[in-house]
Amino acid sequence: MNPNDTPTSQDEQATLDAAASARRAGHSRRAFLFKLSLLANGAVGAVLAVPIIGYLLGPALKKVSADESWISLGALDDFPQGETRLATFRNPVTTAWDGQTGDVPCWVRRVSGTTVQVFAINCAHLGCPVRWFSESKLFLCPCHGGAYYEDGTRASGPPERGLFEYEHKLEGNALMIRAGKMPTLASKVSTSPSLTQIAGSTPTGQLKAIAMPKPRCGSCQG
């Protein structure tokens, strides 16, 4: 305090001090309320995030079995014995605006009688559509040259495994497959190769399954 201060100015000073302390108290209260509001917004945000994240992750959390069901590929008689034919089916799960993308192709190999194999169209390497060459008895992929034998086992090129195979059954004369999901290395249906793939369909196939060379450089030529 300046000794020259008049009582009046002392009074003023006291008033100012009181105002400042009131403001400080007010600030502390408002800062607390602001923190409280942050907390409230955090809580509301967290609650809001639940439906948003649930909506976003919806497709990922869906069970595989929910997408798959038994679909008919038509009468078994439509598939000649000893031949491999392209068949198409409408995916069981579609939307009204899927257009042509809802139609899925697959390869049906009728070995003989009721012995049938149904292969996915997607190459086990990166999913490109494999094509069947009846004379050389090979499935060939147009992307990186993956090749598979008639029983779906890997023949050459970059794929690390044979073709994906659909589970199938006969209902009366109708050939049914269990499908509905794009086959990939991660989808459950494709992780275990079917018996025919392990054993091979012919004695030479069996020999081949045993003497199959290890996968090697996918695109080395020669």
Place this chain on the structure above:
Amino acid sequence: MPGLKQTGMRVYQWFEDRLGLGKPVIEAMVHEVPASTASWWYVFGSAATVLLVLQVVTGILLGLMYTPSAGHAWSSLEFLDHSIKLGWFLRALHGWGSDFMIAIVLIHMAQVFLFGAYKFPRELTWIVGVFALLLTLGMAFTGQVLRFDQDSYWGLAIGASILSRVPLIGGSLVNLMLGGPIIAGPTLTRFFALHVFIIPGLLLAMVAVHLWMVLRLGINEWPMPGRLVNKTTYTRDYQKLTKDTGIAFVPDAAWKDAIFAAAIILAVMACAFFFGPFGPSGQPDPTIIQTAPKPDFAFLWIYAVLAYLPPSLETPVIFIAPILAIGAMLLLPLLSSQGEKHWSRRPIAVLMVAVIAVTLGVFTHLATYTPWSPIMDAWTSDPIPIAYLHNRTPLERQGALVLQNKQCRNCHSVGGSGGLRGPALDGVATRLTEDQIIRQVLQGGGNMPAYGNALSPSETTALVRFLSTLRSDNQPTAIDASRNMVDPQSQTGSPGAH
């Protein structure tokens, strides 16, 4: 017309009093930059920004017509190309603009790398730029999906197959990417949301931050050999340089940016006009399998890498290599924020740029021209050259028929026509003995499938007999080298299995 000018100034002032944006914008435009930065080497960043604006504008214009529905997207593009006035040109501008943008962004990145612009204090500018690059590539991939033709359908299949290789959560990631169990309507709509809302929003934000930092920290001065970056002195030195040699960015330095940007936009327009829009190729009908999918130009190199990786390495490389590459780009300015900026004193940096550029170029070239896959169904009707049938036994001619019928020429050429997947068969008898040909045909190997199942014994015999005649008369047949050891008589050389 002084009256008009005064009125104009008054109107400007009225807005300026309320908005207050004119002053800072003008200050930013005329701010001083070191004279050495007014260079043709410094024009790529602004050109990339101008291309981004072009992409936003043309993208919005395409959005007036494009229908993001799996059942209609392809037809809406056909409609744009053929039934809407100049729709084809807008599509072409957007497509070529995207290729130019990727090219310019990469050149910009190489330039700032070689000029040491990522060093103190511009580390964060570089890091934000790396994210902008990744987002640009994301725009290119999602844009290719929106074209929704055969290539984009199968491109999605490739993307899903790659994601499915992620350990543990691969399946969930595939579902998340496709939005459903198969590639269909929900897949297209989520890529539409990515391409039109999410990625552009992030990209514009990144570019804004990037530009803000360029303004705040100043344009990187022209590097001089031996002038090292030191965190304690750099800012002072840069300010002194700007004070001593400073010129106004607009107009003294910016005219080069403007000229280059105009040239680039003109080039995009020329490409669009002369080469037209990209696709759409066949309709996205998965049951039409007569297709050979290939990604767009920017991703061809990845397509080639995926062909060359051995199966055992494929999954680890697909997931570890990008993390390492992106991590290295992000860490670069933090690990090397001081020291030499000039390229002549940074041989490893120059070498890296050269090696990466050559690698990307070579892989792109390989992806364009390498016959990984047989040309399906080609050449089966081409005749075997008559010279190869002359003076042959009936069995050997039968073998020529087997070669034709069994589609061997999808992969092997004979007489100059045929696939390039396997070696040409013209001189095969000089390379393989009859025994070796039998083994190769029946068991395969060296990336050739085994044909033991596809050929009957008689067909095999005929085919092998024919192949054993494929050499010119003055070339010796192949001999089993080990035969000389066990059978000295054969050294005189037998005429082979003619």
